Amino acid sequence: MLFKHTLSFRTATCLVLAFALSATSIPTNVDKGSRKVVHVLEDDTGAVIVQTAPGKVLTHRGGSITLPCRYHHERESSDPNRIRVKWTKVTDALVFEDVFVALGLQQRVFGSYRGRVSLEQNGPGDASIIIHNITLEDYGRYECEVTNDMEDDTGFVNLDLEGVVFPYYPRVGRYKLNYHQAERVCREQDAILASHAQLHKAWLEGLDWCNAGWLEDGSVQYPISHPRDQCGRKDTPAGVRNYGYRHKEDERYDAFCFTSNLNGKVYFLKRFKKVNYAEAVKACVRDGSVVAKVGQLYAAWKIQLMDRCEAGWLEDASIRYPIVNPRIRCGGPDPGVRHLGFPDLKFRIYGVYCFRKNEESVKAEMVNPTHHSGKKDRITPMNTTTISDI
Missing domain, CATH: 3.10.100.10 (Mannose-Binding Protein A, subunit A)
Known part of the structure; x- marks a missing residue:
């Protein structure tokens, strides 16, 4: 085994991740968990078009991070108190986990995010949220949805963590874990199942491992930096070998785990x-x-x-x-x-x-014990005014 040591919003118009400003840019320090550079332009019609800098929002476990989301609306035709901001985490295809929702001055935080998430509130049109005390489970893709009485639009933010991928097999031997057991052993070792992007990054940094392991999406893969006959033939190129999506209950492999700071x-x-x-x-x-x-x-x-x-x-x-x-x-x-x-x-x-x-970690756990929120299917937004319904 060898180790050698995007924020992307789609371009949109109107109700979408925007400042109602002329062209400008906001420099930040991504390594410290700050916002990415945001460029705001206006087209010939006056409609606001937003482009965010390429890459991901990057932080580490235990840190704080801003997930940026800006919107623009016509004040004459919209009541600010009727604008709903909703953040969800994309956990699977068409499956979303509620994170945060606000309607006017009313706000609600869900599940394990309680006590850790708040609106940044950096001026009009700011729907950005701040997540404190980042956990391994916070890694992933988030959706920011802004809705008024007539329209809605969304943007996406990818939250990435600094960390390390490592292969793991238990005492009982190699190729003994189904998908759910692989999830469990990673958690038991202060980690989570790695994503394909995390494994690919580890391969680029020199990770070479000849045994296939589960990833968080249910696929089975392994990284080869030095091709050899016992690892898929010597004449095949280096890369991340992919067995595809396997049966989560019946098939057994090792695991690739990811941990952070x-x-x-x-x-x-x-x-x-x-x-x-x-x-x-x-x-x-x-x-x-x-x-x-x-x-x-x-x-x-x-x-x-x-x-x-x-x-x-x-x-x-x-x-x-x-x-x-x-x-x-x-x-x-x-x-x-x-x-x-x-x-x-x-x-x-x-x-x-x-x-x-x-x-500090001990005190934080005493104040905000970890909650485990369940996953649920996405619900179509409705126009409401009570916090219990938003």
Whole structure:
């Protein structure tokens, strides 16, 4: 395995993602989670046309981000209090998850977004929302819909996260997971199933893995940077190999997981002697921590540049260690998280990697515990005036 280290709205007229301004641009810092550059133009008729800069809105877990959405309406013919702004997340084809809705001064936030989402309210025509304390599950495609008594229009924003993709298989062996089990094991390792875009980006950065794994859309794929006969023939080009969409219940593969910025710290627990798995768990607890998960070790390696040439237990009872600066005695010429397998829990002894949450993360969880909202089919908007119905 090798690791080498769009916001797009459609062009539209009238009720659509716009400032009622002449041509201008707003520079921002995307890496810090700010808004993209927005260019606003007027055509010969005076209708507003909006084009957003290419790319995606980019942030990381634990950060805050603005999902930009601007609209223009004729004030003479529209009552501002009758304009409804609705944000949904596209979770599947024709399936949407409610995020936020506002009608005049009335607002409502749904599901896991409660306590984390608010309108930016940066002047007339601003339908942008701010999402705080970004989670892995927030990754994806969002729809901004603006409706008045006569018309409605929509635009889309893609929310991307900085992070790392890693292949995963459990202690029971390779090709043992159906789709739902793959979803679960990724969550158990502080991650989610990776998207095709995330896996493709990881391949571009050098990820090479010869075993096929589930992705979040139900497809099965694997990245090959160095073609060889045991991985689909040596004479085939490098790329992300795709098995297509597979039966989620009956077929079994590995998983490709994605994780982002840590809300805490992974560290190698310094001890005078090595320990078995049960002793490793107790040692981390005595140190005020827990045994680190696989996703947490990958995030520490990729994002915090953790480099430790000592094998240690992780929460899933595997033995791994992170290498940023390769050297011969530490597993070869390439950076990556080394995996030594799943040894006997009782009789094999190693060090241990622990994880301790940030105090801010602990406080945030106490104030805003995670809610899990269900998915529902999209509902056709209706003109209403009560917050209970919008």
